[in-house]
Amino acid sequence: MNLKTIWIETDGKRRRVELPEDTQGAIECLVDGVALSADVHTAAAGEISLIVAGRQWHCLLDGDAIVINGRRYGFAVDDPRSLRGRAGAAGGATGPRSIKAPMPGRVVRVLVNEGDEVAEHQGVVIIEAMKMQNELKSPRAGRIARVAVAVDATVDSGEVLVVVE
Amino acid sequence: MNLKTIWIETDGKRRRVELPEDTQGAIECLVDGVALSADVHTAAAGEISLIVAGRQWHCLLDGDAIVINGRRYGFAVDDPRSLRGRAGAAGGATGPRSIKAPMPGRVVRVLVNEGDEVAEHQGVVIIEAMKMQNELKSPRAGRIARVAVAVDATVDSGEVLVVVE
Amino acid sequence: MTEAMPIKKVLIANRGEIAVRVMRSCREMGLRTVAVYSDVDRGALHVSYADEAYRLGPGPATESYLRGDLILDFARRSGADAIHPGYGFLSENAAFVEACEAAGVIFIGPPASSMRALGSKTKARQAADAAQMPRVPGSVTGLANIDEALRVAREIGYPVMLKAAAGGGGKGMRAVATEAELPTAYTAAGSEAERSFGSGEVYLEKLIERPRHIEVQVMADMHGRCLYLGERECSVQRRHQKVIEEAPSAVVGEVLRRRMGEAAVRLALSASYVNAGTVEFLVDSQENFYFLEMNTRLQVEHPVTELITGLDLVQMQLRVAMGEPLGLCQEDVQLRGHAIECRIYAEDPENNFMPSPGRITRLERPSGPGVREDSGIYEGWTVPLDYDPMLSKLVCYGATRAAAIDRMLRALDEYVVGGIRTNIALFRRILLDEDFRAARLDTGYLERLLLVPSIEEEDRVPEDVVALAAALLASTGRRDEVRNGMGRTDLPESRWAATGRREGLRA
């Protein structure tokens, strides 16, 4: 049996899942080395019905989670290619830190200028979405290296607003 | 203005529609040479909201028809490439005629053999779908040139069952 | 939420919308659900809705949903305490009920004895006579031969109706206007009944002219209480198949409702009936009602009763099956407003009601105030060839009959099923018809309407807009859909009017 291996991180654990090439219908697979017989039906892209030992789960893919019976189960695929990037992001506790938009929105106010010294938890930018305003704070004390946005700008989720160093 | 021309057959008429390259937002177009201003929003593939002089239509593409307010309006795109094929299909009133499945189904009975002589409207095949049986009849008198299916075969809509010549 | 209940897990021995509908009530009551499926239904909605699912066999019902032995086996294996049969398939099979009883699995329906007493048409007529129920004059037992048929017909007077004793769905039925026609009709009905039901037994009834089909919902518990939950009018039929149902009936007043209801309850109690059942009547223009038959199961059209009574019939079925007494008495059953149901079928009314299985490429479902959709489909699903073409039931509630009709028209406009043909446009035509709106209905109403060519509706979209929309969608739409669109014109046979013999085998 020719199996492909996929590493899944879910609920804080790293699981090794081995799947056959064709994942439709009755399949034999391994989860952390334990054999599992499953019946898989793909209803649409990102939507499967999974039967394991009689139990049926209707599973929907939604971004970084799967939804089963209305509950979300977050997961990440452990892609070797992304390891470097993730290590980089996690490692910079003392280096420059970006303050990113936690949601799409409009910049209502910018509270700092480049070169300003800021304290930890000091507000730097206020963005607004859906009639709610959110003040974003500096994750650490430091100096504002860059202000990447101006008042009235529309920002996407994850977009860098300010860099503190 | 660089317009592309599309010929549309609908309700028995052939209409010349000229559209700009970009068909999103406010557009200027021609229908049978008459200028029309429209506002187009594509909600999803095959789904648009069309506003013409204030009137709004939500239009869905469904096979050979568009659906507006629950009503179907059949149409065909007059594609120069398909003209030959269509002329061929229409012209064969006296030549060999195929009896095709009008719906997907299962062949329940085959009432003729190759070489049989049949009268016009004589039954040739019975197919069943969804607990309904339909007897398909010969469109003309003639001889059965070919029986393309056997009992219990599953057929698709449009599949040739029998050829009469 | 779940108290100690004698049922904790329910196997639903059915498919499509009714399987999903039953599972919904199970979930609300905290009961686990077990689906069974045939090979062509692995991707069906009732499977992905269930907690557990087991494969029965190939597509044909005889190899899957009619396999009571396999179904009982899966009930045991999964630890299901009870089986809900839905309608059709095994729902009125007394032998299956007995097999459940023998296996110690609760059958959610009447006991086998009541089913046998009321399930056969001729036996039910005897029970109706015993319960002093008005019924259509005619023979109570099957006719032995043509001589007996001629004698009985002379007694009750022409026109008469020949019917199969084991029948349903219009099979083995023949209207006979004069004595001269009877011998041929007798032979034809008998052999059709033999072919369809494995029994050639037929009986004779007086033909009621232009009758309405009105039925009474009953619900009985194990403690001797039986309620009637109002009536449903199901006169809009095509080939003896119900197409639109409504509750209440526009012609049933308080007095007639009580008379019919009490008669239905008498019949049920006479056979120690338990659980949900429906007593069908023909009603003539003088408000005489005649017992027709009893359906010993949940009906397709039960939602209209739910909407006007505010009750959940499936939940009541489950509670009754657990041995609970009915929590209400007859005076607590109050009807309010009006409800209408349209059975949405995969068939093409413009092409002689040709079945239309296939892939549902687009699905837009109606919602909002007063709209209920009980569906067995989803976008992307391929409707199989093997079963009844019912896709879903659209049910609308309004304070008045007119409001319910207008709401249904609105909901039908919102309903888009792409990729296959449906009968949605037919409903629009019926609901706009003057006779329907005035409730001038009888069981021949729809067949007469269909003889009249459909008149073009007024508010058509202007032709230039249709052409523009088509051009826009053809140039920006999905390539495969556009190709299908063009492809269709290459198939002159796709509009082929099926004049072939059609056999209405639907349950």
Added chain:
Amino acid sequence: MTEAMPIKKVLIANRGEIAVRVMRSCREMGLRTVAVYSDVDRGALHVSYADEAYRLGPGPATESYLRGDLILDFARRSGADAIHPGYGFLSENAAFVEACEAAGVIFIGPPASSMRALGSKTKARQAADAAQMPRVPGSVTGLANIDEALRVAREIGYPVMLKAAAGGGGKGMRAVATEAELPTAYTAAGSEAERSFGSGEVYLEKLIERPRHIEVQVMADMHGRCLYLGERECSVQRRHQKVIEEAPSAVVGEVLRRRMGEAAVRLALSASYVNAGTVEFLVDSQENFYFLEMNTRLQVEHPVTELITGLDLVQMQLRVAMGEPLGLCQEDVQLRGHAIECRIYAEDPENNFMPSPGRITRLERPSGPGVREDSGIYEGWTVPLDYDPMLSKLVCYGATRAAAIDRMLRALDEYVVGGIRTNIALFRRILLDEDFRAARLDTGYLERLLLVPSIEEEDRVPEDVVALAAALLASTGRRDEVRNGMGRTDLPESRWAATGRREGLRA
């Protein structure tokens, strides 16, 4: 269907679910519908549902949905006879009502005079006193200065509540436990009110401890008849925003219902009120009720009243606006069963209720028995940044409160909104909470519940199944979704807990 009616075409001066809901009733009545939209709403559902649609301007409400001048202009240009304002935006703007009157366009709501008499909180309190309605002890007029505030607070006794006269949605509100806190709170409330509503006027009320928020729906015609249509309990609130509403209230019996209803009708009639309105009360543990304010428009939560009364409030609004008398009297209003509404928001309860606009990549909508969804969204739509985060309202009916709750839990399990975050999981938590199920509610209930960490639900899917499903979906699913999934882990800030100042500006 359409008889001669003084209204033939209605412009809906709103967006989202309420615009669609109003259009649905218009369609059912045979009325043409006109939508208006901002640039970010060109693709919104209310536009594609309408017969006509006109662009107002850019996204911000001040440049679009609040532009009464433009809206009236489009009413004239399209030939609309009437304007339905929905809720929020211009619905309680008396100047706009007067502009409609001047332009000869029917405003579907109360006359400007009633709106002015009951719309301002301080004026409404005077009207309530005149109508001999119980109200919370406190100042009727705005407080001139801190000295008056101190004097009034001493009279009514601490704890007290400071409130903005022009306010709503919790802005400019401060609870004050002792005299020492009053000066600071007075200044803060005044300046917040000034910023939010353009008026710094505040008044003082006795603070009712652990009150329930219960409101009465009224409907008045132009002929002097006014009915109350039962009450709604809206005690489940977060930051003074309603989250769950239900009807009837578990603590309101026949007597209290009549007392509150008659008081509400008295108030409406005293101001010659016409059309739909809601009188809000606080109710304490001794069944004392206190007038809070009157909302002179259709409410978000009107569907729960529709489900238990069987009426269509929007249709009633339209008929009243046409000058028709109410077709029923108080005794005809019979409540049946129980209804619950959940407001589905684009916000993330796990991340401090951060708004979550964006593209809806997947939408599975609940349906079946007793489920109503009033929605303003569709799959593929991008929820804009500019407005209230309400996506839809999920409303469930059951014969009892428990049945309605269990049905809502079932419907929530069926509801999937992919691509953005919603508060669906929060509802599941509330509906499973013992206090909620026992109806032990007050306006502080939800805030207290949110202080307790959420407990893991029992029926989690086994971990190996989650891993397997994730692996299957990751290897066969849509590439872009999978990429998003992995992308998220690169963004430690995406889980960033927003501790920032939040201003609840929602209508």
